[in-house]
Amino acid sequence: MRAARLIKMVLLLQSRPVMTAAELARELEVSERTVTRDAQALSEAGVPVYADRGRAGGYRLVGGYRTRLTGLARGEAEALFLSGVPGALREMGLEDAASAARLKVSAALLPSLRDAPDTAAQRFHLDAPAWFREPETPALLPVIAEAVWDDRCLTARYRRAGGEVERTLEPYGLVLKAGVWYLCARVAGGGPFRTYRIDRFEAVEALAERFGRAPGFDLPAHWAEHAERFARSILRAEVVVRLSPDGVRRLPHAVDPLAAREALAGAGAPDAEGWVTVTLPVESEEVAHGQLTALGPEAEVLAPASLRERCASDAARLAARYARGDAG
Secondary structure, rough: OOHHHHHHHHHHHHHOOOOOOOHHHHHHHHHHHHHHHHHHHHHOOOEEEEEEOOOOEEEEOOOOOOOOOOOHHHHHHHHHHOOOOOHHHHHOOHHHHHHHHHHHHHHHOOHHHHHHHHHHEEEOOOOOOOOOOOOOOOOHHHHHHHHHHEEEEEEEEEEEEOEEEEEEEEEEEEEEOOOOOEEEEEOOOOOOEEEEEHHHEEEEEEEEEEEOOOOOHHHHHHHHHHHHHHHHHHOOOEEEEEEEEEEHHHHHHHHHHHHHHHHHHOOOOOOOOOEEEEEEEOOOOHHHHHHOOOOOHHEEEEOOOHHHHHHHHHHHHHHHHHHHHOOO
């Protein structure tokens, strides 16, 4: 434990010109007295740690000393590429590895580049969870993430519509989509790749057995194909809608983006009032009713007749309510 702390102290001093005892104590999570003892131990071991006295004093390395301990471990290097997603790292149990990796990189940088991590952090930040929902970290995520990193098979009990099933899986990759975690995996021994929601796993256990990854597997490409296939699979019905110019602008925000894109691509020319008629793929008439209601008077349902009648009834009830002239 102390050896790791001494290494971290050297890396901290290597990455900054000077650090006070209080700063080192805070970074190392020890007392200032322990910092003094550790500095003495490093000096006795041949590491040129020098203590400047006085108000502006602190600890520094003498003579441009550079440690050779800045080589990244494999896990640290992999975690570093995800360091722009701190919440995701924390949920997968990789926050410590990423922190160590960033510290090693900072220590290895030239003095003129030492501010690069802070400069980047002030310009780019990824907030993955969706709006208006409290993100929940699946309890089994760290175990699954570790199996993904190590290419280890895992046994999993998974909840689906027909009940629970148990499988031995080859976990290829994790995807965080709008605050929801998914696992891309296939049944051990081969077969098609499938996508599982992490929060539907009831139990998982990482096995000692490792699997060989399929040559050419591309996680981003697999996810893009899965996402589009899923979106298309749920759009089983169609409605015909007339949209105002403002309705055209708002449509992609009210319905599935893929459905909006296909509907607007097939729209005819605007009529005399500037409105266009589109055929919109939808999940169901019930879902379409809720989505198109959000467009208010900027959309007119033409077909099916049952949905048009429902929207007309909503409009009549709304008009009657506002026609009363009071807020009671």
